[in-house]
C-alpha cells in the first residue's frame with residue numbers, strides 16, 4: 115500500500131492533557147506527524163488541531179478512528195477539500211544583494227516582518243508545497259535562520 | 271451538600287453501588303482512607319501489593335460484569351498498579367482506579383512520592399483524569415464509571431492530589447450523564463445488518479468467530495441462538511471461552527496458536543467469517559496473508575477502531591453485539607436454512623475426529639491436561655476458573671469444559687503472570703456461592719504469592735492448583751522447539767515447599783503425585799473452605815499442542831512434537 119499525505123482537522127475539548135493524548139497516540143502507535151498546530155477555538159471550550167500526517171490507507175483510517183476514540187475528541191474532519199496554509203519566517207543578513215527579493219515575496223504572499231541594523235526577517239504564507247519551494251529559493255540570500263509554522267487548514 | 275474531596279469519593283462509590291474496593295493506603299491518599307474508615311457502604315480489602323489490588327478488582331469485574339474499583343497511593347503505589355491497569359486495558363475490563371497524588375502546590379517539584387501518574391497511565395487506560403479542584407470531582411467520578419462500563423469497556427484512572435481530597439466544595443452527584451464528545455454506538459446500522467444476513471444466506475461455508483466482545487456485551491444467549499437457528503459452526507477465542515458452552519454441538523473449540531485443528535481449519539476453509547466481537551489478535555490469526563484467505567468477513571464490534579485494524583472487512587457493523595445479533599435473528603430465521611450447511615459441518619466434525627485435542631495419559635506420572643479435565647468432571651459449572659500465564663493457561667483453555675460466559679478469567683492480551691491468585695480472589699468476592707479455582711504454574715504463583723495473606727484475612731478461599739513442572743514451561747517449550755533445547759533461565763527446580771508456604775499463611779496445602787491423591791486433595795480443599803495450594807507434580811516436559819508457531823499459518827499446525 116502506498117503512502118499518502120493527509121491533512122486532518124481535529125476538534126477537541128480544550129483540557130490540559132489533550133495534546134499529550136494526541137502526541138502520545140501518534141508516538142505509541144508509530145504514526146507520523148509531519149506538522150501539528152493547535153489553538154483554542156474562540157468563544158468555545160474547544161481547540162482545533164491541524165495535523166499533517168502520512169501513511170498507507172489502513173494506517174490513515176486507523177489514525178482517524180483512534181483520534182475519534184480519544185474521549186475529549188469532538189470531531190475529526192478529514193475532508194479532501196481544505197484550504198491549507200502555512201507560514202514561514204526567514205532571517206537574512208543585510209549584507210546580501212536583495213535583487214529580486216521583493217518579487218519573490220510578492221509571489222508567496224510575503225512581506226518584510228521586521229528589520230534591524232544588520233538583518234531583515236521576511237514572512238510568507240502559502241500552501242505547504244509552495245513554502246517548500248520558497249525556502250529552497252530563498253537560500254540564494256544565505257539566510258541565517260528560518261522557521262515554519264506547520265499547516266493550518268479549514269475544510270470547505 | 272458540602273463535602274470534602276475524600277467524602278465525595280466515598281459518596282460517589284456509594285451512589286455507584288460499589289460493594290467492595292481493593293487497595294493499599296499511603297501518604298497521599300490518607301484523607302480518603304480516613305473516610306473509608308468512617309463509612310459502611312463498601313468493604314475495603316487491604317491487599318499486600320498494589321498490583322494485586324488491580325488484578326483483584328479486575329477478577330471481580332470479569333466475573334460479575336460490574337465495574338471493579340481499587341485505591342492506591344501516589345508514587346510507588348501507583349507504579350505498582352500499572353501492570354494491573356495494562357492487563358485490564360488489553361482485555362477491555364471495566365474498572366475505576368483512584369490514586370492519591372502529591373498536593374497540587376507540589377506537583378512538578380519532584381516531591382516525595384511524586385510521579386506523573388496520568389502521564390504513565392495514559393497509554394494503558396481508556397481514559398484518565400488529574401483532578402485539580404474538588405468541585406470537579408462529582409462530575410469526574412460519574413464520568414469515570416460511565417466511561418469504564420459503556421461502549422468498549424476499559425479501566426479509567428482518576429488521580430487526586432492530597433489537597434483536593436481535603437478541599438470542601440458543593441457535592442451534587444449527577445444522576446444521568448451525556449458527554450458531548452463520547453457517544454458510543456449501540457445500535458447497528460439496519461442496512462448493514464441486512465446486507466450481512468444476505469451474505470450469510472449466500473455463503474456455503476460460514477463460520478462464527480466469537481471474541482471477548484460477546485462476553486462484554488452479555489450477548490452469549492443471542493449468539494447461541496444465532497448459531498442454533500442458522501446451524502453455523504463456531505470457534506471461540508481465548509477471551510470468549512464459555513460463550514457457546516462446550517456441550518454445544520456447534521462449537522468446534524478455541525482457535526489460534528493453541529487452538530484445535532478443526533477450529534483453525536474452519537477459519538482456513540470458510541467462505542464467510544462472521545466475527546462477533548473479536549480483535550484479530552496475532553495469536554489468533556497467524557500469518558495474516560494466509561489468514562482465512564477464502565473468506566469474506568462480517569465484523570461486528572462496538573469499537574470502530576477495531577474494525578479494519580488488522581484485516582480488511584467486507585461487512586463492517588459498528589454496534590453493541592447483543593443489539594446487533596438481536597437485529598440479525600429475525601432476518602436469519604427467515605432467510606437461512608440450517609440444513610444448508612450440513613455437509614460443511616460434517617467436514618469440520620470429521621476434522622475433529624481425525625485430529626481431536628488429545629494427550630497421552632499415563633499411570634505413572636500425572637499429566638497436567640488430566641488434572642484440568644478431572645477438575646472439569648468434578649466441578650464443571652460449580653466453579654469459576656482463573657489462570658495465570660503459561661502452558662497451564664493454554665491447557666485450561668483447551669481442556670476445561672466451560673459452560674457459561676465469565677466462567678473463565680484469564681489475562682489474554684497482556685499475558686500477565688501473577689494475575690491468577692488476586693483475580694481469583696476478586697472472583698470469589700463477586701461470586702461467594704461458587705468455588706474459585708486458580709490454575710497456576712510454579713513460576714506464576716510466586717509473582718503474587720503474598721496475596722495468600724489477603725485471602726486468609728478476608729476469607730477468600732481460592733483453590734490454587736499449581737501444575738508444577740519445575741519449569742517456566744511455556745518458555746521452555748519454545749526453547750525445546752526453536753532453540754535446540756538450550757534451557758536458558760527456565761529450569762526452576764529450586765522451589766519453596768509450597769505446602770509449608772501456604773500453611774504459614776494460614777491456608778491448607780497438599781502435594782500430590784497420583785490421581786487418587788489429587789481427588790482427595792481437591793475434595794479436602796473444598797471442604798476446608800480455606801485458601802489452598804494443591805501442588806501437583808506433573809510431567810515436566812509436556813508440551814502444549816497443537817501449535818501454530820508464531821507467524822505460521824492456521825492450516826499448517828504442528829500436531830505432534832517428535833524429538
Ligand SMILES: Cc1ncc(C[n+]2csc(CCOP(=O)(O)OP(=O)(O)O)c2C)c(N)n1
Pocket residue numbers: 658659660661662663685686687688710711712713714715737739741742743744745
Ligand atoms: C510478568 C510476566 N513475565 C514474563 C512472562 C513470560 N512468560 C510467559 S509464560 C512464562 C512461564 C510461566 O511459567 P509457569 O507459571 O510455571 O507456567 P507453565 O508454563 O510452566 O505452565 C513466562 C516466563 C509473562 N507472561 N509475564
Ligand SMILES: [Mg+2]
Pocket residue numbers: 660711712713737738739740741742743
Ligand atoms: Mg511451570
